[in-house]
Amino acid sequence: xxxxxxxxxxxxxxxxxxxxxxxxxxxxxxxxxxxxxxxxxxxxxxxxxxxxxxxxxxxxxxxxxxxxxxxxxxxxxxxxxxxxxxxxxxxxxxxxxxxxxxxxxxxxxxxxxxxxxxxxxxxxxxxxxxxxxxxxxxxxxxxxxxxxxxx
Numbered sequence: 226x227x228x229x230x231x232x233x234x235x236x237x238x239x240x241x242x243x244x245x246x247x248x249x250x251x252x253x254x255x256x257x258x259x260x261x262x263x264x265x266x267x268x269x270x271x272x273x274x275x276x277x278x279x280x281x282x283x284x285x286x287x288x289x290x291x292x293x294x295x296x297x298x299x300x301x302x303x304x305x306x307x308x309x310x311x312x313x314x315x316x317x318x319x320x321x322x323x324x325x326x327x328x329x330x331x332x333x334x335x336x337x338x339x340x341x342x343x344x345x346x347x348x349x350x351x352x353x354x355x356x357x358x359x360x361x362x363x364x365x366x367x368x369x370x371x372x373x374x375x376x
Contacts, residue, residue, distance in 0.1 A: 230355055231297035232271055235348030240341040247331060248324035253317040259300070266309045267328050269301035275321030279313045292356060293318065299352050304328035 233241055251270065253259055260266075262282060277300055279292040291313060294300055300323065303311050309328075335342030 230348065230351045232299040232345075232348055232352060233297070235351070236341070236344055240338070240344060243334060243338065243341060244326070244331065244345070245324065247334065248326055251323050251325040253321045253323070255317055255319050257317045257321075259315040259317060259321075260311050261314045262311050264311050266301060266303035266311050268325055269299065269304055269328065269331075270323035270325050272296055272298050272300055273322040273324060276318040277321055278316050278318045280316065281313055288314070291360070299349065302349055302353060304331075305346070305349065 233245070236244060248271075250273075253275075259270075259277065272294055274296060277294045277298075278290045279294065280288045280290050283289050300315060301311070303309060305328075331345075335345060
């Protein structure tokens, strides 16, 4: 298994400074819903402390946790891709402190500095690939456990 990629560490220091200049501090109390699947994705966060659960609504009564995020992790990537809607929901599993970024401001910065933009998008792609790999592993594990119990 590969090590999790942390968004701010993929940027060289000068680019990281330009990006973090756009950040504002935000916090969420435990159990706060940060965003809901289908909502407008116009920002993203880097977690400074605490834990966040990504979830998916299965039916009107049931949600399933699909991933857990912690310190240094990127929260939110749907702001990069039309139709700019959240694919999952997110809830603070504990009190959470973050750096919050306005998507429009970050996209303007990426247009002004294409090198930063390319590095940022590659970093996010690496993060998404890692999360997909982790999810695939979890699904295979669940499938194997299910097959064993069915025998």
